[in-house]
Amino acid sequence: MTSKAPVKHSVAPPPATTHYQGEAEHGHDHDDSHVLMHHFDHMEQQRESISLGMWTFLWTEIMMFSGLFFCYALFRWKFYDAYLLGSQQLDITLGTINTFVLLASSMTMALAVHAAQVKNRKALMGYMVGTLIFGGAFLGVKAVEWTADYHEGMVPTFEFMGPRGNWNPALWRTTHHARTDRKPEEATRLAQIKPDSTVTYDFKHKKEVSVQQVKMYFMLYFCMTGLHAIHMIAGVAILLVMLLMAAGGWFTNGNDQPVELFGLYWHFVDIVWVFLFPLLYLIAGFSMFGGAH
Amino acid sequence: MTEVARHETTPGSLAGDRIEDTHETGHHIVPISVYVKVITALMVLLVITLGAAAVDFGKMGLPWLNIVIAMTIAIVKAVLIILYFMHVRYSSKLIWVFSGAAFFWVMLLFVMTLVDYFSRAPSLAY
Numbered sequence: 001m002t003s004k005a006p007v008k009h010s011v012a013p014p015p016a017t018t019h020y021q022g023e024a025e026h027g028h029d030h031d032d033s034h035v036l037m038h039h040f041d042h043m044e045q046q047r048e049s050i051s052l053g054m055w056t057f058l059w060t061e062i063m064m065f066s067g068l069f070f071c072y073a074l075f076r077w078k079f080y081d082a083y084l085l086g087s088q089q090l091d092i093t094l095g096t097i098n099t100f101v102l103l104a105s106s107m108t109m110a111l112a113v114h115a116a117q118v119k120n121r122k123a124l125m126g127y128m129v130g131t132l133i134f135g136g137a138f139l140g141v142k143a144v145e146w147t148a149d150y151h152e153g154m155v156p157t158f159e160f161m162g163p164r165g166n167w168n169p170a171l172w173r174t175t176h177h178a179r180t181d182r183k184p185e186e187a188t189r190l191a192q193i194k195p196d197s198t199v200t201y202d203f204k205h206k207k208e209v210s211v212q213q214v215k216m217y218f219m220l221y222f223c224m225t226g227l228h229a230i231h232m233i234a235g236v237a238i239l240l241v242m243l244l245m246a247a248g249g250w251f252t253n254g255n256d257q258p259v260e261l262f263g264l265y266w267h268f269v270d271i272v273w274v275f276l277f278p279l280l281y282l283i284a285g286f287s288m289f290g291g292a293h
Numbered sequence: 294m295t296e297v298a299r300h301e302t303t304p305g306s307l308a309g310d311r312i313e314d315t316h317e318t319g320h321h322i323v324p325i326s327v328y329v330k331v332i333t334a335l336m337v338l339l340v341i342t343l344g345a346a347a348v349d350f351g352k353m354g355l356p357w358l359n360i361v362i363a364m365t366i367a368i369v370k371a372v373l374i375i376l377y378f379m380h381v382r383y384s385s386k387l388i389w390v391f392s393g394a395a396f397f398w399v400m401l402l403f404v405m406t407l408v409d410y411f412s413r414a415p416s417l418a419y
Binding site for chain 1 (some may be wrong): 322323325328331332335336339342343346349351359363364366367370371374375377378379380384385387388391392395396398399402403406407410
């Protein structure tokens, strides 16, 4: 123990080998344990190349989600009235809470990046834990919401399975009145949905829509929020590992870029939700308190 | 020993609450005050989204206005997140072009495919 690092590490940080040739070229002395890989000329080039790599990955993500968004747009145009009925089944309160929670998690993630850049290990860990809590809260709310969706007959299942799954238009909300106002015998009728079944509703106006068209809305709802949730789960898992690494001082020794790259991913997932929320929840407007518009 | 000395001097030199151009290391440190302003704007925009959704513009003969307002706000929110949280505002021109091109490309795919669908004869619908 001839040289003691200024920060206490519970796990050994990565080797702090500095490319001294680069140091000499630029003649600065405040830089420390950045690792300049041999195929880059200087840190700036290395950072930009790595960022570009992450953006390339985000391109593929954007393309994947935009396929679903296009599907959504096309069928919204075709089946607007069915979309209106579908979105009325969702809980805007839970959707709003989740939007707040996710925006807050983006804030803590941005602060975590800042903490890594100023080499504050404790702040970095704190903000990472904050992001994990918000991310976990989002997934928790989603789990509650999906469970309710299942019990309210909104999960499209395969026809050949018969009435086993929970796809039941008889359970849907078709007016602004609360669900509990429904007659029990109507709610317990697990309908065999025929291809030409229709549902009549009275929200903004009276309309009769095809159950098959509402099914398209719910297929897209579960695919889009599901794919988004898969990204959240992956993000939380990666962040847990990064938290352990941060505890060992991995990102507060000048090697802060991994935190920034993860931040890019996290913010991207946030952006997806920023679009999903108004598109899925707010089609028919605001009926948070069960009242008319 | 030189490494240890540099280790100790660095945090102080980066702790200022202003945008520091650490040109040699190729990245900027965005001050916390910027993040606070952006998150405030995002929360306000979310409230505006909800407020706009509470108004039924269809009754005023403008049924398209709800979705236009909702999407405009969503795009503003996304741009704020991309520019500040994702640091594109402080990144090189290459990152600017690269990130912008991704969204431009999505727009291109949307427009061209929708042009196809919108311009079909009713008998060829779907």
